[in-house]
Amino acid sequence: MTTPHQQAEAALTAYGLAFPETDTGLGWAFTRVLRVKGRMFCIFGDKAEPEDALTITVKLPISFEMVQDLPFVRESRGWYRQHQWAIAHFGPDDDVLSELPTLKAWLRQSYCAVAPKKLGRLVEAGGPAG
Template sequence: MPKLSVKQAEQRLIKYALTYPEAVLEHPWGHDAAKVRGKMFATFGGEANPKGEFSLTVKLPVSSEMALTLLWVEKTGYG
């Protein structure tokens, strides 16, 4: 399978996020954010960071501890 560009990966994830019931896409702070009933559950970085990496922030109330064991996962700077 060919490697996706950052923009292609982001578009696929946004498309998936919008499959949730009542999900909408809004643009706070100039970035795309998926929300359900006004509550944000995912934000998308929009562009690759200086290392060419994709940025995605999600709320993981149940699985955050497990997710942090993955090499490419880190906590956000704000909590």
């Protein structure tokens, strides 16, 4: 049986793969990533993360400052903060599925920030996965 956290990751992965020229892959040791043209736009997982937790890292050049006060957003440090990558963490008691609309919007923003301009404009204009 899958946990809500695993369901959320599966839903977000399916959503991200609907964007043009995306694929999945392994990140660092314990993470899974979504990529566009070989560039990561979403990272799932964290070191020693249990099945009933989920960490999601995305680039948010438009809303990075606004999301910092959300209860599930961890403080970004160093390179992540400098480059506006937000880290959302959902533990066993968090309702990650209720946040799917927000997380999908973040995934879209991150894709548009990382993708080649032509692909980003296509998605921003409501193209595939829009």
